[in-house]
Amino acid sequence: NAGVTQTPKFRILKIGQSMTLQCTQDMNHNYMYWYRQDPGMGLKLIYYSVGAGITDKGEVPNGYNVSRSTTEDFPLRLELAAPSQTSVYFCASSYIVSGNTIYFGEGSWLTVV
Amino acid sequence: DQQVKQNSPSLSVQEGRISILNCDYTNSMFDYFLWYKKYPAEGPTFLISISSIKDKNEDGRFTVFLNKSAKHLSLHIVPSQPGDSAVYFCAASEGQNFVFGPGTRLSVLP
Numbered sequence: 001n002a003g004v005t006q007t008p009k010f011r012i013l014k015i016g017q018s019m020t021l022q023c024t025q026d027m028n029h030n031y032m033y034w035y036r037q038d039p040g041m042g043l044k045l046i047y048y049s050v051g052a053g054i055t056d057k058g059e060v061p062n063g064y065n066v067s068r069s070t071t072e073d074f075p076l077r078l079e080l081a082a083p084s085q086t087s088v089y090f091c092a093s094s095y096i097v098s099g100n101t102i103y104f105g106e107g108s109w110l111t112v113v
Numbered sequence: 114d115q116q117v118k119q120n121s122p123s124l125s126v127q128e129g130r131i132s133i134l135n136c137d138y139t140n141s142m143f144d145y146f147l148w149y150k151k152y153p154a155e156g157p158t159f160l161i162s163i164s165s166i167k168d169k170n171e172d173g174r175f176t177v178f179l180n181k182s183a184k185h186l187s188l189h190i191v192p193s194q195p196g197d198s199a200v201y202f203c204a205a206s207e208g209q210n211f212v213f214g215p216g217t218r219l220s221v222l223p
Contacts, residue, residue, distance in 0.1 A: 042115075104149075
């Protein structure tokens with residue numbers, strides 16, 4: 001059981017470039033999330049999805065886009081990368097039952113230079 | 114406006130002693146609380162949780178205490194081991210809305 005899988009693990013982008021962080025989960029979870037973690041800070045929610053075809057903004061959505069065409073996949077798109085997007089990105093998923101646990105992928109380290 | 118606070122950025126404890134990590138929250142609608150452990154270059158992993166209808170939950174060396182009136186929870190690790198050295202995140206949830214604290218770095222000294 002792989003859980004939540006993210007790719008790539010590490011990436012260096014130039015300012016203005018675009019890229020997609022891939023995320024897939026095999027637990028049949030309804031909810032999926034993208035968080036970013038900056039040094040000394042907690043996890044900030046970028047976007048989340050309550051099911052295929054439904055996405056919504058979190059606390060820090062600017063500069064990002066998402067899609068949810070299937071239950072398993074929830075890619076995060078960075079358009080026109082900026083140095084402020086240098087961060088560690090975590091994809092996560094959870095089941096709809098209240099009081100459930102959220103499960104994280106291993107993280108994607110992104111540097112924009 | 115941090116809804117979940119962990120006021121100690123770091124904590125050092127001697128091996129074998131008790132580690133106590135604290136967390137405070139402001140939103141009284143939170144009904145479920147979790148602790149996550151994170152090693153460098155890895156994703157957070159679930160450690161232990163507690164529902165708002167309880168005041169204590171125990172799992173081996175880990176115990177979480179919840180004081181709803183004070184909007185405070187704590188994680189106790191007894192006895193602490195060097196492998197417990199990591200960053201610990203407190204999280205609170207209302208339904209599927211999870212809010213995380215900034216983390217406390219625990220160092221267990223041999």
